[in-house]
Amino acid sequence: MKPTRLIWLGVVALALSSRVLAQDLPEGGIDASTASLDAGPDDAPLPDASVDDDASAPGAEPPAAEPPATEPPAAMLAPLPAVEPDPEIAPIVVGRNVVSSPAPLEPEDRPRAVLGTVVGLLALLALAYLGGHPRVQALEQRLGISQVITAGFPFVVLGLLSRRVGLLSDDLLADLSPLLRVGLGAIGFVAGFRFGAQFRAAPGTAIARVAAWATAVPFALVALVCGAALLSFGDELGPDALRDPVFLRDAIILGTAGAMTARTSTGLFRTDDAERLLARVLRFEELAGVIGLAVVAAYFRSLAEASWQLPGTAWLLLTIGLGATIGLIAYAVLARPYAAPDFVVLTLGTIAFGAGIAGYLRLSPVVVAFIGGSVLTTLPSAYRDRVHGAIRRVERPIYLLSLIVIGALFQVDDWRGWALVPLFTAARFAGKWLGARLAARFAGIDLTSDEQQVLAVSPMGPLAIAIVVNAQLLYPGGSISHIVVAVIGGAIVTEVVVQLKSRRTPSGGDGPPPLASIALSSPPERMP
Amino acid sequence: MIILLLVVLAGLMHATRSFGPEGQPGSSGTSLALGYLLVTGYFSGLLAKRAGLPKLTGYLLIGMVVGPAALGLVSHPMLESLTLVNGMAVAMIALTAGSELELRELKPLARTVSAITLIAVLGTTCLLTLAIWLSRPLLPFLSALSGREAFMVSALLGIVTVAQSPAVVVALRDELRADGPVSRTALAVVVLADLVVIFLFAIGSTVTKAVFGERADVARTLGTLAWEILGSLVAGAFVGTLLILYLRRIRGGVPMFLLLVTLVIAEVGGRLHFDPLLVALAAGALVRNASEVADALHDQMQVSALPVYVLFFCVAGSSLHLDALAVVWLPATIVVVVRATGLLTGSHFAAKLAGAPPAVRSYAGFGLLPQAGLALALSLLFTRTFPEFGAQGSALTLSVVALNELMAPIAYRIALMRSGEADRGAREEETAQPLLHEQPTD
Numbered sequence: 001m002k003p004t005r006l007i008w009l010g011v012v013a014l015a016l017s018s019r020v021l022a023q024d025l026p027e028g029g030i031d032a033s034t035a036s037l038d039a040g041p042d043d044a045p046l047p048d049a050s051v052d053d054d055a056s057a058p059g060a061e062p063p064a065a066e067p068p069a070t071e072p073p074a075a076m077l078a079p080l081p082a083v084e085p086d087p088e089i090a091p092i093v094v095g096r097n098v099v100s101s102p103a104p105l106e107p108e109d110r111p112r113a114v115l116g117t118v119v120g121l122l123a124l125l126a127l128a129y130l131g132g133h134p135r136v137q138a139l140e141q142r143l144g145i146s147q148v149i150t151a152g153f154p155f156v157v158l159g160l161l162s163r164r165v166g167l168l169s170d171d172l173l174a175d176l177s178p179l180l181r182v183g184l185g186a187i188g189f190v191a192g193f194r195f196g197a198q199f200r201a202a203p204g205t206a207i208a209r210v211a212a213w214a215t216a217v218p219f220a221l222v223a224l225v226c227g228a229a230l231l232s233f234g235d236e237l238g239p240d241a242l243r244d245p246v247f248l249r250d251a252i253i254l255g256t257a258g259a260m261t262a263r264t265s266t267g268l269f270r271t272d273d274a275e276r277l278l279a280r281v282l283r284f285e286e287l288a289g290v291i292g293l294a295v296v297a298a299y300f301r302s303l304a305e306a307s308w309q310l311p312g313t314a315w316l317l318l319t320i321g322l323g324a325t326i327g328l329i330a331y332a333v334l335a336r337p338y339a340a341p342d343f344v345v346l347t348l349g350t351i352a353f354g355a356g357i358a359g360y361l362r363l364s365p366v367v368v369a370f371i372g373g374s375v376l377t378t379l380p381s382a383y384r385d386r387v388h389g390a391i392r393r394v395e396r397p398i399y400l401l402s403l404i405v406i407g408a409l410f411q412v413d414d415w416r417g418w419a420l421v422p423l424f425t426a427a428r429f430a431g432k433w434l435g436a437r438l439a440a441r442f443a444g445i446d447l448t449s450d451e452q453q454v455l456a457v458s459p460m461g462p463l464a465i466a467i468v469v470n471a472q473l474l475y476p477g478g479s480i481s482h483i484v485v486a487v488i489g490g491a492i493v494t495e496v497v498v499q500l501k502s503r504r505t506p507s508g509g510d511g512p513p514p515l516a517s518i519a520l521s522s523p524p525e526r527m528p
Numbered sequence: 529m530i531i532l533l534l535v536v537l538a539g540l541m542h543a544t545r546s547f548g549p550e551g552q553p554g555s556s557g558t559s560l561a562l563g564y565l566l567v568t569g570y571f572s573g574l575l576a577k578r579a580g581l582p583k584l585t586g587y588l589l590i591g592m593v594v595g596p597a598a599l600g601l602v603s604h605p606m607l608e609s610l611t612l613v614n615g616m617a618v619a620m621i622a623l624t625a626g627s628e629l630e631l632r633e634l635k636p637l638a639r640t641v642s643a644i645t646l647i648a649v650l651g652t653t654c655l656l657t658l659a660i661w662l663s664r665p666l667l668p669f670l671s672a673l674s675g676r677e678a679f680m681v682s683a684l685l686g687i688v689t690v691a692q693s694p695a696v697v698v699a700l701r702d703e704l705r706a707d708g709p710v711s712r713t714a715l716a717v718v719v720l721a722d723l724v725v726i727f728l729f730a731i732g733s734t735v736t737k738a739v740f741g742e743r744a745d746v747a748r749t750l751g752t753l754a755w756e757i758l759g760s761l762v763a764g765a766f767v768g769t770l771l772i773l774y775l776r777r778i779r780g781g782v783p784m785f786l787l788l789v790t791l792v793i794a795e796v797g798g799r800l801h802f803d804p805l806l807v808a809l810a811a812g813a814l815v816r817n818a819s820e821v822a823d824a825l826h827d828q829m830q831v832s833a834l835p836v837y838v839l840f841f842c843v844a845g846s847s848l849h850l851d852a853l854a855v856v857w858l859p860a861t862i863v864v865v866v867r868a869t870g871l872l873t874g875s876h877f878a879a880k881l882a883g884a885p886p887a888v889r890s891y892a893g894f895g896l897l898p899q900a901g902l903a904l905a906l907s908l909l910f911t912r913t914f915p916e917f918g919a920q921g922s923a924l925t926l927s928v929v930a931l932n933e934l935m936a937p938i939a940y941r942i943a944l945m946r947s948g949e950a951d952r953g954a955r956e957e958e959t960a961q962p963l964l965h966e967q968p969t970d
Contacts, residue, residue: 105799107755117796118766124788125770128778172795175612177555178562185559308547325540332533333567341834345570348835353537353563357544359556393831397784 120167127154152403153492159407168408176405178352180469181365183402185355186395187466188366191286192373193391198283200378206445210277211284213439214455215259218431219292223255225427226420226486230254230479233416249300250479253471254420256292257487258428261285262461277447278454286463290370293467294319297364297474319363323371326354330376334387343383343390359473366463366470399462406469410488417485424490425497432456459498460491530571537568538594541601561606562613566835568594569842582941584699584841588933591845602846610843615794616787617840618695618901619808623790624829625698625715626764626812627822634716637709640892641716643882648874648896649690649721652867653728656686659866660924666859669920680736681914681921687728688906688925689863689899690871692718694805696898696937699837700944702830708949709888713879714895714940719809722902726803727753729906733913740914752801760802764810767793768818771811775821782828805901844900848930852923860927864935867928871896887947894943897936903929 105113130136162168168176230250261282298319299312310318330350334343354372355365377384411417436455440447447455468487472480541564569587576586594601634641661682664670670678697718701711734749767789774785790808797804816822853860875893884892907925911918944950 105801110800113796113800117792117800121767121770121789121792124785125774125778128774128781128785172612174555175609175795178558178609178613181555181559182562329533329536329540332529332536341831342570344831345566345835345838349563349566349570351563352559353567356556356558356560356563357540360544360560361547365559397787400784401787 116165116167120162152400153495155400155403156407156410156488159404160410160412161407162404163408168404173405173408176401178356179398179401180405181355181359181473182348182352183398183405184466184470184473185351185358185365185369186391186398187462188290188364188369189351189354189373190391190395191283191290191366191463192370192375193377193388194373195283195287195370196374196377197384198280199374204280206443207277207280208284209443210439210445210447210455211281211288213443214261214281214432214435215285215288217435217438218428219255219259219288221431221434222258222424222427223251225423226254226258227251229420229423230482233419233479233482245300246479249296249471249475250483252292252296253468253480253483254424254486256289256296257460257464257467257483258424258431258490259285259292260289260460260464260467261432261455261458277451278458281455282461286370289463289467290367293364293470294367296471297362297367300475301362302475315363318361319358319367320371322357322361322363323354323368324375326350326357326368326372327375327379329353330372331379334376335379335383338383338386340386340390340393343386344393347387347390348394362474364470364474366466402469406465406488409469409472409484411481411485414481414485417482418489420482420486421489421493424486425493428460428490428494429456429497432458457498457501459494460487464491530575534568534571534590537564538599538601541594545601545603555609557603557606558609561602561610562839564594565591565602565842565846566838569838570834573838582700582937583703584696584837585934585937587838587841588845588848588937591842592848592850592934593845595846595848597846597848597850607843607846610839612791612794614840614843615798615804616790617836617843619790619793619797619804620786620829620832620836621695621698621840622805622808623786623812624702624826624833625694625719626809626814627816627826627829628698628701628715629719629809629813629816631813631817633712637713637716637884640713640879640882640884640888641720643878644713644717644875644892644896645720645724647878647881648871648893649692649717649724651874652870653683653686653690655866655870656689656863657683658686659862660685660689660859663859663862666862667856667920667924669917673917677736677739680732680739681917684729684732684736684910685921685925687725687732688903688910689867689928690721691725691899691903691906692721692896693898693900693902694718694722694809695840695900696933697895697940699841700898700937700940702833702837704941704944704950705952706944706949707952708947709885710891710947710949711895711944713884713888713892717875717892717896721896722805723757725902725906726757726806729909730756733909737913756801756803757806759800760797760806761810763797763800763802764807765814767807768811768814771815771825772819772821775815775824776819782824783831786828786832844933847904848933849923849926850930853927853930856924856927859924860931863924863928864931867932868897887949891943891947894936894940897932897939899929899932899936 159168163173227247227250231247261278294316298315301312301315330347333346333350338346350372351369354369358365358368376387433456436447436452439445439455440452464487468480468484472484541560544560568590572586572590573583574586576589577583591602593599596602596604596607657679660667660670661679664678670681673681694715697711697715700706701715730749730753734746771786771789775782778785789811793804793807793811797807812825815825872893875896876889879889879892903925907922907929910925911922914921
């Protein structure tokens with residue numbers, strides 16, 4: 001695709017957004033919070049023909065000649081009910097303002113705090129020392145958990161424990177919350193950057209077909225199995241429950257996260273062809289994951305949001321337009337011969353800015369940053385490798401700190417989430433296996449047994465975690481916590497299973513490279 | 529092109545702000561402010577450099593322009609939500625400063641440093657006390673007090689306004705890659721003066737409270753001081769030991785460990801009533817003087833130095849109280865002039881007395897002019913300690929900080945250029961055989 005095409009795509013998206021906006025908003029422009037509240041019947045938004053086809057969706061009011069003033073614009077799906085953020089998540093979503101400012105401790109409380117801090121820091125040092133010790137690493141290999149360790153999951157545990165013992169207070173969590181959003185943006189940006197680079201070098205329609213099978217089947221299977229389980233939790237089995245937007249949202253999120261694959265498995269079977277295949281397939285899988293998240297963020301919105309009330313399609317177009325804009329800004333900012341530290345500042349700043357705008361509009365930072373990263377690579381620049389280097393420098397610390405925050409949000413006592421873990425893992429493996437078989441048969445490309453196995457036995461990547469955490473930020477209450485537990489728990493179980501499988505495979509060699517190496521700690525991928 | 533980009537970014541920021549609810553930005557607002565300040569701050573620094581100004585003046589100016597006092601693109605809640613990031617920035621800057629304090633190199637400067645601290649800093653405090661006391665007709669809250677009360681409050685305000693800024697001194701030294709007796713003396717003096725000012729403020733506020741008829745608990749004051757200063761130094765020694773152990777034994781993942789350590793210093797240090805600046809300074813100084821891994825630490829800190837500086841000074845600029853300056857501009861200007869005169873003259877005289885080289889006599893005093901974090905923190909403390917007139921007193925000190933923050937870095941930059949120390953650090957690095965250290969890897 002020519003570089004200019006993506007720009008045009010962004011411009012068209014923005015133009016279409018404006019068109020939808022113009023149709024759906026009363027004269028006099030946009031009033032974020034009062035457009036639908038203050039407008040009289042005459043000023044009520046006009047239904048959009050393009051998005052009105054499914055007005056009979058569950059929960060949606062039937063179209064009326066004069067809709068009430070509080071009605072949202074016609075949408076494909078009914079708006080989600082407003083939910084209060086879970087107390088565990090509130091500091092992250094709402095920020096420090098909801099909690100009291102940290103006051104200096106009274107003298108009698110200080111010794112305990114000093115002791116806790118000293119023990120915490122010493123424990124951190126000891127963990128770091130043990131983590132790098134050859135004997136401990138050998139033990140991890142024997143237990144089959146080295147991959148789990150390398151992937152950064154201990155940071156999830158660190159966050160979880162720190163929150164439980166009170167070291168990670170609500171105040172501190174609120175202060176750290178921007179890191180989570182920047183971390184999500186960084187994961188999206190890196191994925192988009194690599195997708196754009198690959199797409200620029202070799203679009204590969206056959207690979208896209210393989211990816212379509214390898215993604216669609218596990219998506220459907222995970223959504224189906226876990227969705228049924230979610231329904232049974234809510235005692236809402238029945239035809240109406242299947243049309244519930246909350247259920248549909250949860251099923252899409254679960255399916256999307258389950259369809260994701262990490263690059264780690266490219267080293268699993270040591271076959272160059274398989275490695276190349278998966279490396280290309282997973283770029284398309286990431287695209288699919290981003291599309292799933294974009295759809296969720298655009299079409300499943302709460303009416304209670306103090307923001308513009310637009311149809312889902314307008315939000316989707318706004319997302320694309322915003323992503324393209326961030327990509328163009330990134331291009332304008334980064335396409336110069338700066339020194340390495342300057343690239344770090346600008347890359348970090350651009351990602352944080354994009355993630356911040358997305359968060360402000362209640363869109364997905366992952367999606368917006370993905371589109372931005374794709375646009376950036378599609379545009380001509382002699383400094384692409386240096387941008388890549390800057391991203392590599394900042395992403396690992398940001399990602400690991402994000403995992404600490406994710407661990408702090410992890411609701412370990414959510415039994416429904418844990419009950420979903422085996423279902424999620426099994427459905428995902430089954431879906432991946434079936435997807436690989438169907439791709440071999442129908443994708444129009446010869447897949448060797450090695451390649452099929454690589455597609456079938458693959459762990460989940462940071463993007464899967466980013467998708468569910470992003471969903472939790474968008475919908476910080478209700479059933480979403482089950483999904484987070486299910487996906488993170490499933491990711492850990494999957495890592496262990498893949499590790500065990502790789503040890504039984506003779507060609508497994510030294511075992512897989514780190515999961516986080518998708519973008520985090522592996523040697524730099526060559527830019528196509 | 530840069531200006532066009534800044535306009536586009538401002539437009540996007542404005543459009544985004546118009547979308548969301550006011551006053552409650554949440555974490556997305558913080559992320560938005562973080563990204564916006566990093567990118568716009570960076571380019572403003574470039575513009576400032578082209579104009580022959582320090583980059584950090586560019587950061588400060590853009591912060592001021594986009595902050596709540598002017599365009600309002602970055603709101604008060606956004607700035608407040610960046611408190612932790614800002615605290616981590618202070619800890620990183622102090623860690624860098626500490627890792628540059630080599631006692632062996634400072635030993636020849638010890639006489640000069642102590643003389644400047646005693647004569648210039650303490651002398652200027654007295655001068656400022658007098659100037660503020662004499663400015664009573666311009667400061668209604670002072671004229672309403674009795675003579676003794678007004679004098680003690682003036683003395684306390686004099687202590688607040690004499691405070692310096694190690695952060696600015698370190699940032700300018702890094703930006704200009706300056707090295708030599710002038711920059712080393714200035715850095716040592718501002719670090720020492722930091723301790724002196726904290727000590728003086730604690731004593732001064734206790735005495736002032738006694739003058740106002742409140743029970744003066746001297747033992748408690750001394751205990752608090754000991755906890756804050758000695759406790760900070762001990763905590764710094766502990767953190768420094770951890771850093772040495774980490775850099776020697778583990779090596780991998782140093783940036784991550786540094787991030788966590790600065791996070792702990794900023795968050796826990798503040799809650800324990802330690803001075804995060806002192807903790808980090810002491811840690812850095814210990815690493816420099818008690819181990820061979822200081823260069824490795826310094827290299828790692830350099831990687832993250834630029835984003836830290838950009839963010840710290842943009843936030844500082846956004847937090848400037850221009851509204852207060854509009855009210856008390858005349859007494860604030862008097863205080864700025866008296867302060868600059870006192871510090872420059874006192875430094876010159878003290879350096880001459882200590883037999884310092886001519887460059888130190890002429891230029892080291894300029895390093896004492898910049899103000900930032902400590903003066904702001906003491907202003908806040910002053911407001912809390914004396915709620916009846918604290919806000920009016922703070923208006924004066926905040927205005928003084930605003931003026932010094934904008935002008936003093938320019939003066940110190942010129943001083944470093946004229947002293948011939950600018951770029952000397954870079955030249956020495958190029959000519960010296962680099963000491964090979966094993967580079968930690970992730």
